[in-house]
Amino acid sequence: MFGNINSIIDLEKRVENLRETDPTAYAILKQIYRFDSGVGSQVIPDSFKTKILDYFGRRDASGKIIETPEEVVARIENQEIIRITNKWTGESTLFNSLRVDRPGIKGTDVEREKNHISKLITKSEKGCDFCHPEKYTPEDVFGRIHGKHSITAANLAKYDVWSSLVIFNNHNPLKFTLEEFSDYINTSFAWFEAVNNHSPQFRFPFFIWNCLPRAGASQVHGHCQILMSKEPYAKVETLNKTYQNYKRETGNDYFQDLYRTHSSLGLSKKHGDICFFASITPIKEKEVIIISSKNPSKDLDAKETIFKALRCFIDILGVFSFNLSISCPSMDNKEELPYVIRIVDRGSLLKSTADMGGMELYGSSVVADDPYILINIINSVF
Numbered sequence: 001m002f003g004n005i006n007s008i009i010d011l012e013k014r015v016e017n018l019r020e021t022d023p024t025a026y027a028i029l030k031q032i033y034r035f036d037s038g039v040g041s042q043v044i045p046d047s048f049k050t051k052i053l054d055y056f057g058r059r060d061a062s063g064k065i066i067e068t069p070e071e072v073v074a075r076i077e078n079q080e081i082i083r084i085t086n087k088w089t090g091e092s093t094l095f096n097s098l099r100v101d102r103p104g105i106k107g108t109d110v111e112r113e114k115n116h117i118s119k120l121i122t123k124s125e126k127g128c129d130f131c132h133p134e135k136y137t138p139e140d141v142f143g144r145i146h147g148k149h150s151i152t153a154a155n156l157a158k159y160d161v162w163s164s165l166v167i168f169n170n171h172n173p174l175k176f177t178l179e180e181f182s183d184y185i186n187t188s189f190a191w192f193e194a195v196n197n198h199s200p201q202f203r204f205p206f207f208i209w210n211c212l213p214r215a216g217a218s219q220v221h222g223h224c225q226i227l228m229s230k231e232p233y234a235k236v237e238t239l240n241k242t243y244q245n246y247k248r249e250t251g252n253d254y255f256q257d258l259y260r261t262h263s264s265l266g267l268s269k270k271h272g273d274i275c276f277f278a279s280i281t282p283i284k285e286k287e288v289i290i291i292s293s294k295n296p297s298k299d300l301d302a303k304e305t306i307f308k309a310l311r312c313f314i315d316i317l318g319v320f321s322f323n324l325s326i327s328c329p330s331m332d333n334k335e336e337l338p339y340v341i342r343i344v345d346r347g348s349l350l351k352s353t354a355d356m357g358g359m360e361l362y363g364s365s366v367v368a369d370d371p372y373i374l375i376n377i378i379n380s381v382f
């Protein structure tokens with residue numbers, strides 16, 4: 001990838017190109033983002049070079065290293081870094097040429113992980129409370145919402161005052177059709193309505209799907225978290241404030257400009273009225289952002305877009321642990337904010353190291369997967 005224009009590392013070249021070819025897009029991009037790049041240099045002692053070749057040498061399909069030791073060492077000794085910062089939200093991500101360049105999960109690793117997950121799913125089915133939700137989960141004070149392929153339950157240990165679950169009929173969280181997925185969304189939004197009718201001061205819906213334990217799920221059985229709060233949660237509030245500040249200071253719609261920026265960089269696509277893009281400031285690996293002006297429970301394009309992106313993660317990219325969130329406007333939506341859907345890869349279940357460390361929690365995100373590779377693969381399913 002290195003040296004290729006379609007790489008996040010070379011983003012600044014693309015941005016400079018834009019200054020000539022589309023000055024308006026360039027101005028919007030610079031209005032939202034700040035770029036900072038440089039080369040991190042180091043010296044590898046001779047005694048370490050054989051190991052370096054083994055760790056980082058590019059390999060062919062059979063696993064044979066196809067680079068000379070000098071080529072590998074040159075790449076390691078001078079690493080290009082680009083840091084991208086969203087000036088409005090404060091989101092910031094570092095990409096390193098070496099990490100971006102590193103080959104992704106190998107075919108055999110995906111097969112090993114699939115086997116591991118298949119065993120985990122089978123094993124967890126025995127004695128699974130979520131397989132019998134009406135018997136072994138609490139219900140909300142107003143009862144349950146019954147979907148065709150899912151049912152709601154109160155959360156035994158609540159995150160917040162209104163914190164419940166949509167439990168899928170299917171135990172296997174990775175097996176779902178568009179019809180089933182649509183039902184999960186419809187059931188969630190029906191619950192938001194039910195809570196708002198019961199307690200009108202709770203008017204900010206929030207939806208999250210933590211899939212499998214690496215993404216924070218305590219139960220393997222397919223389920224999503226649904227919440228309703230009086231005020232938006234912190235990160236949703238940041239988004240709402242960004243939207244308002246941006247409108248006040250520039251007169252424009254932040255989300256439209258965000259999409260336009262990614263579009264001018266070749267990182268976005270549309271499905272019907274729904275925009276989506278591979279974020280240039282992903283929170284972690286492979287973050288996709290989908291923007292829908294319509295309530296996803298009432299819009300087939302929105303459901304299809306989320307569904308296709310998710311299926312692409314699972315079936316093509318080999319992502320089995322993911323977080324999906326839907327930031328929603330308030331129930332009355334006087335501000336006309338869009339629904340913002342974000343999906344992120346949380347790494348392989350076979351890895352014992354966490355995907356996030358102190359940098360992500362307290363500094364800036366460090367990301368290896370190139371948004372250009374991601375968008376190309378996702379585009380292929382639309």
Ligand SMILES: [Zn+2]
Binds near residue numbers: 124130131132221
């Ligand atoms: Zn189950």
